[in-house]
Amino acid sequence: QVKLVESGGGSVQAGGSLSLSCAASGSTYNTRNMGWFRRVPGKEREGVALINNDGTTTYADSVKGRFTISKDSAKNTLSLQMNSLKPEDTAMYHCAADHIPLTLRSMSAPAIPNFWGQGTQVTVTS
Secondary structure (H helix, E strand, O other): OEEEEEEOOEEEEOOOOEEEEEEEEEOOHHHOEEEEEEEOOOOOOEEEEEEOOOOOEEEOOOOOOOEEEEEEOOOOEEEEEEOOOOHHHOEEEEEEEEOOOOOHHHHOOOOOOOEEOOOEEEEEEO
């Protein structure tokens, strides 16, 4: 199976930066494709960014130009560099993985990715 552990969340002022990490263990087959989604109470789960096994990346329009996703395949670690943070970026951020290519839709409600971690909280204050 797969275990995903996120880290790097915290509280930051608007305009600031945070870097999230996701350490994956278990089947590398099931972590070929990875991404991030976020959850806010009272709102639908939203796919944020993904990087598939072929190296292609996709970003939600809301974060395009501000967030950068990357993966260290040797360490099986996923990262999300978040710059120019806004209060509306406040959410619980979860790492997701699957053996089939991810899409923003497959990480967004009502779909559920095959594997995901417990999440790390990001709070952006104005």
